[in-house]
Every structure is written in C-alpha cells, then in structure tokens.
Amino acid sequence: MLDAFVALFLVLHFRKTLKVKAPGSYWFRMFNSTAYAIVILLVLQEVLRISSITMWIWHVLVLLLIIVLLRNPEFKNDRSIALAVLPLVLISFLQDILKVWPNKFADKLANYLDYAFPFAIIWLVTLWIIFRRQQKALEKERKIREEEEREARIVAARKTELEILVNERTAEITRQKEELQHALDDLKATQAQLIQSEKMASLGELTAGIAHEIQNPLNFVNNFSDVSGELLEEMKAELEKGDYNEAIAIAEEVKQNLDKILFHGKRADAIVKGMLQHSRTSSGQKEPTDINALCDEYLRLSYHGLRAKDKTFNAKFETDFDQSLGVIRIIPQDIGRVILNLINNAFYAVNARQKQHVPGYEPTVIIKTSNATATGNRGNIVEIRVIDNGTGIPQSVRDKIFQPFFTTKPTGEGTGLGLSLSYDIVNKGHNGELLLESKEGEGTTFIIKLPAD
Amino acid sequence: MKILVVDDEKDMQLLFEQRFRKEIRNGITEFAFANSGEEALGYLQRHNHEAVLILSDINMPGMSGLELLQEIKTRYENPPPIVMMITAYGDPDNYNQAMRLGADDFLTKPIDFNQLKEKLKITN
Numbered sequence: 079m080l081d082a083f084v085a086l087f088l089v090l091h092f093r094k095t096l097k098v099k100a101p102g103s104y105w106f107r108m109f110n111s112t113a114y115a116i117v118i119l120l121v122l123q124e125v126l127r128i129s130s131i132t133m134w135i136w137h138v139l140v141l142l143l144i145i146v147l148l149r150n151p152e153f154k155n156d157r158s159i160a161l162a163v164l165p166l167v168l169i170s171f172l173q174d175i176l177k178v179w180p181n182k183f184a185d186k187l188a189n190y191l192d193y194a195f196p197f198a199i200i201w202l203v204t205l206w207i208i209f210r211r212q213q214k215a216l217e218k219e220r221k222i223r224e225e226e227e228r229e230a231r232i233v234a235a236r237k238t239e240l241e242i243l244v245n246e247r248t249a250e251i252t253r254q255k256e257e258l259q260h261a262l263d264d265l266k267a268t269q270a271q272l273i274q275s276e277k278m279a280s281l282g283e284l285t286a287g288i289a290h291e292i293q294n295p296l297n298f299v300n301n302f303s304d305v306s307g308e309l310l311e312e313m314k315a316e317l318e319k320g321d322y323n324e325a326i327a328i329a330e331e332v333k334q335n336l337d338k339i340l341f342h343g344k345r346a347d348a349i350v351k352g353m354l355q356h357s358r359t360s361s362g363q364k365e366p367t368d369i370n371a372l373c374d375e376y377l378r379l380s381y382h383g384l385r386a387k388d389k390t391f392n393a394k395f396e397t398d399f400d401q402s403l404g405v406i407r408i409i410p411q412d413i414g415r416v417i418l419n420l421i422n423n424a425f426y427a428v429n430a431r432q433k434q435h436v437p438g439y440e441p442t443v444i445i446k447t448s449n450a451t452a453t454g455n456r457g458n459i460v461e462i463r464v465i466d467n468g469t470g471i472p473q474s475v476r477d478k479i480f481q482p483f484f485t486t487k488p489t490g491e492g493t494g495l496g497l498s499l500s501y502d503i504v505n506k507g508h509n510g511e512l513l514l515e516s517k518e519g520e521g522t523t524f525i526i527k528l529p530a531d
Numbered sequence: 532m533k534i535l536v537v538d539d540e541k542d543m544q545l546l547f548e549q550r551f552r553k554e555i556r557n558g559i560t561e562f563a564f565a566n567s568g569e570e571a572l573g574y575l576q577r578h579n580h581e582a583v584l585i586l587s588d589i590n591m592p593g594m595s596g597l598e599l600l601q602e603i604k605t606r607y608e609n610p611p612p613i614v615m616m617i618t619a620y621g622d623p624d625n626y627n628q629a630m631r632l633g634a635d636d637f638l639t640k641p642i643d644f645n646q647l648k649e650k651l652k653i654t655n
Contacts, residue, residue, distance in 0.1 A: 290619045293619035293620075293639070293640040294540055296640070297546075297619070298540075301641060302546065302549075305546070305550055309549070342542070381590075382590060386620060392598070
C-alpha cells in the first residue's frame with residue numbers, strides 16, 4: 079500500500095514539475111497516464127480486494143519509476159527524490175517478499191527491516207528537506223534568470239523601437255537636408271538675381287542722371303561749333319577789310335572754342351561710356367585709371383541721378399583731390415560702382431539728416447583722394463575717402479553693414495547688396511580695404527584703400 | 532539791360548560772351564556771371580536791382596536754381612527781376628515746379644540762342 083502512494087506521489091510530483099517545464103513532452107504524457115492508471119488501480123484494489131496482487135504491481139511500478147528517474151538525464155535534478163524514497167521502497171518490497179516466502183532467515187531479516195524502517199524514514203525526510211532547499215534555490219535562480227530574460231526582452235524591444243525611431247529620424251533629417259539644399263540652391267539663384275537687379279537699379283539711377291547730364295556738354299558742343307561758324311564769317315570779313323589783327327584775335331577765339339568742343343565732346347563720351355561700363359558685367363581687366371577723374375565722374379553722376387529722382391534733394395558736394403596721384407591699375411567699372419554706391423549712401427545720409435530740420439545744418443558730401451603710403455601702410459597705397467556730415471551709423475549697424483542683404487532702408491528702397499558687393503570688389507577683387515569711421519549725429523567716412531603698385 | 536547768368540558750368544560765361552558779342556559790343560546787354568545760387572544772391576545784394584533779368588540753371592551743388600528762384604521772387608518784390616530757368620533737366624516735374632515758384636520762362640539745354648534772343652526782345 080505504501081508503495082502505491084509513493085508511486086502516486088512521485089508521478090504527481092513529476093507531472094507537476096513537467097507541466098511547468100515541458101508541458102506536452104513524452105514524459106509529461108507518460109506521467110499523466112500513469113497517474114490515472116494508479117488512481118483506477120487503487121479504486122479497483124479497494125473494491126475488488128485484490129491488494130495481494132496489486133501490491134506487486136506497486137512495487138514494480140515504484141522501482142521502475144526510481145530507475146527511470148535515476149537513469150534518465152532529464153530528471154537529473156530530481157534524482158535525490160528517487161534516492162530519498164529508495165530505502166523505504168526497498169524495505170517495503172523486502173518485507174512483502176518475506177511475508178510470501180517465509181524461511182529461517184525471514185524473521186530475523188524482518189526484524190532488521192523493522193529496525194531499518196525508522197532510519198529509512200529519517201533518510202527520506204532529510205533528503206526531502208535538502209531537496210526542497212535545492213528546489214527553492216533553483217526556483218530562485220530560475221526566477222532571476224526569467225527576470226533577466228524578461229529584461230533582455232524589454233531591452234531588445236526598446237532597441238528595436240529605438241532603431242525604428244532612429245531610422246525615422248534619419249529619414250526625416252535626410253529629407254530636411256535635401257529641402258535645405260534645395261532652399262540653398264534657390265537662395266543662390268536669388269542672390270545672383272538680386273546682384274543683377276542691384277546693378278540694374280543703380281543703372282536705372284544712372285540712366286536718369288545721364289539722359290539729362292549729357293545735355294550739359296552737348297550744350298557747349300552745339301553752341302560753340304555754331305558760334306565758331308559765325309566767328310569765321312566775321313574773320314573773313316575782317317580779312318577782306320584788311321584788319322589782320324582782328325582776324326587773328328578771332329582765329330584765337332575759334333581755336334579756343336574748338337578746344338572746348340573737344341573737351342565737352344569727350345566729356346559726353348565719358349558719361350556714356352561710364353554708363354555702358356557700369357551695365358556691362360565686369361570684364362575683370364585691370365587698367366591704368368585716373369582715380370581723381372573716376373571719382374569726379376561718379377560724384378556728378380550720383381548727384382544728378384539723385385536730383386533727377388528727387389527734386390527736393392539738395393546737398394553741397396566738394397572734391398579734395400591729390401593731383402600727384404597719377405594712374406593706378408584697377409578695374410574702373412568695379413571701383414566706379416563702389417564709389418557710386420558710397421556717394422549715393424552719403425547723399426542718402428545727409429538727406430536723412432536734413433529732414434530732421436536741424437537749424438544751421440548744411441548737408442555736405444566730400445570726396446577726397448590722397449596718397450596714404452606715408453601713414454604706415456605697406457607698399458604704395460592710394461586712399462579714397464567719401465565723407466558726409468549725415469546721420470552717422472550706430473555701432474550695432476556698423477558690425478553688420480558689409481553683410482549681404484543688410485539694409486536700414488525701407489523695404490523696396492535698398493537691396494542690401496550695395497556695400498556687400500563694394501566690400502567684395504575692394505577687398506577680394508583689388509586686394510584693398512574698405513573701412514568706415516562714423517559718429518552718430520556727426521557723419522560717416524568710408525575709406526577705400528587700394529594698392530598702387 | 533543787365534543779365535545775370537547763374538550756372539555751375541564755368542564755360543557758360545565764355546559761351547554767353549561769344550553768343551552775345553555783338554549785343555555786348557553795342558552796349559545793348561551787359562552780363563554778370565555767378566557759379567552758384569549763393570553767389571547769385573550775394574551779387575544781387577551788392578548790386579541792388581541792377582540785374583533786370585536772371586538766367587539760372589537748376590541743378591547746382593548747394594542752393595539749387597529753384598531755391599534761388601523762390602528766394603528772389605519772395606525777397607525782391609518791387610518789381611521782382613525776371614527769372615528764366617535754363618536746365619538740362621527739362622522734365623515736366625521740373626517745369627511745373629519752376630512755374631509754380633514764379634519762373635517767367637523755362638528753357639532747356641542745349642540752349643537755342645536765337646530763341647533766347649527773341650524772348651529777350653519780347654521781354655524788353
């Protein structure tokens with residue numbers, strides 16, 4: 079009977095263990111069926127009173143179970159249970175054998191077995207306790223491992239999540255980069271367009287000035303040639319009269335007139351050429367240029383251009399030219415644009431200050447050239463100063479003034495490229511320097527320094 | 532008749548002296564020249580009412596011809612000298628402004644001296 083319960087206990091125990099570890103495995107199904115078989119057999123045994131037969135079945139079953147547990151590597155951890163029940167099972171088995179097969183040793187042996195029985199029990203309990211402890215330790219370890227696995231799974235999930243996120247972000251960034259690249263390309267194209275329109279804008283100002291300005295030299299060309307015709311008629315008359323002295327005097331006048339005609343003809347030519355050069359894209363060719371003449375030409379163009387645009391505009395302008403400068407090698411249309419730009423700005427500044435109606439204020443723009451070699455510069459330096467007594471430039475503006483698209487003028491009035499282009503022309507194109515000195519409320523001086531050799 | 536010519540173009544003097552050489556020789560006209568509006572006002576102050584006719588450019592550094600015109604017409608009242616504007620900038624804006632300020636005539640450069648002489652005879 080004992081063996082039946084031991085068998086049932088073993089079978090149920092392993093069935094339970096396997097249910098967690100390996101449900102559906104061969105051994106689980108095996109133990110499952112065995113458990114039902116044991117229960118059925120127990121019931122039959124009690125109903126039919128056949129324990130004398132079934133007890134052998136129990137013995138065999140228990141021994142078989144123990145053998146399975148001990149031999150099979152799958153139950154390595156549970157071998158101690160088998161070992162724990164083994165003495166008890168053996169004792170019970172031997173007792174039953176002795177009962178059915180009595181001999182002269184049997185009583186003696188049965189006595190020994192009776193004595194051994196408590197030890198077997200103690201053995202069972204001890205091993206059982208040890209086994210439970212081991213199981214608990216194993217369980218704990220298993221739980222830790224499970225926890226670790228769970229964490230690992232979470233980490234892996236996070237990792238996948240993050241990877242997806244990173245991929246999304248990367249795609250987003252790539253898309254943004256492409257958009258930015260596109261925007262940059264657009265901006266570059268717009269900048270090129272703006273540079274062109276800045277040129278055309280100042281050309282427009284120039285054209286307005288030139289169309290009228292050209293009438294001044296033409297006035298002299300037309301009238302001096304016309305009057306010279308009259309003078310020649312008079313000279314002829316004097317010659318016929320025989321008044322040679324008067325004739326010579328008239329001839330002198332005619333000669334003087336021809337000089338004037340030539341001078342003003344050239345002046346008209348220079349005005350037109352200046353406009354054409356301005357509109358032409360820079361040839362990048364440096365030519366020997368008379369700086370003073372260039373400054374004078376653009377000062378007049380700027381002044382008359384502004385006057386043509388704004389009738390109320392008025393300012394005094396003065397020139398202070400160093401006549402010893404001679405010619406230096408520059409790209410005249412480029413430096414001309416710089417000078418024009420600086421002078422336009424100067425006139426704008428004095429005009430702005432005049433609108434503040436300061437009593438006794440006289441708007442004045444001075445353009446001054448000098449040889450700056452003596453003042454501590456490397457090599458030969460020619461300096462052009464555009465000086466105005468306008469509103470002045472605050473420090474905050476001064477820092478940004480050469481930046482492209484920076485302008486203090488109302489929208490539509492300035493492209494913000496004038497000074498930026500001027501800076502490039504002087505610093506990059508001519509290896510020179512474009513500087514400014516300014517005091518708020520007193521005026522501004524722009525200084526162009528150009529190497530002269 | 533005394534005529535004051537105001538123009539920042541210095542060759543204007545030579546041109547007028549040649550164009551009017553007969554009139555000058557015959558003492559019909561006498562010329563004075565000023566290179567700026569300021570100079571012209573100074574001349575008028577020094578030679579009160581000597582110039583009966585003023586021919587003035589408009590675009591000049593400093594005081595413009597229009598400012599000079601306004602100054603003359605408000606300051607010299609009884610009778611104000613005749614002021615004719617002569618300019619390279621013959622656009623309608625300039626013309627209207629000159630007329631509004633009381634200009635007696637408006638000529639454009641290049642100057643047509645025959646036309647000018649005719650006008651001077653009319654004003655005579």
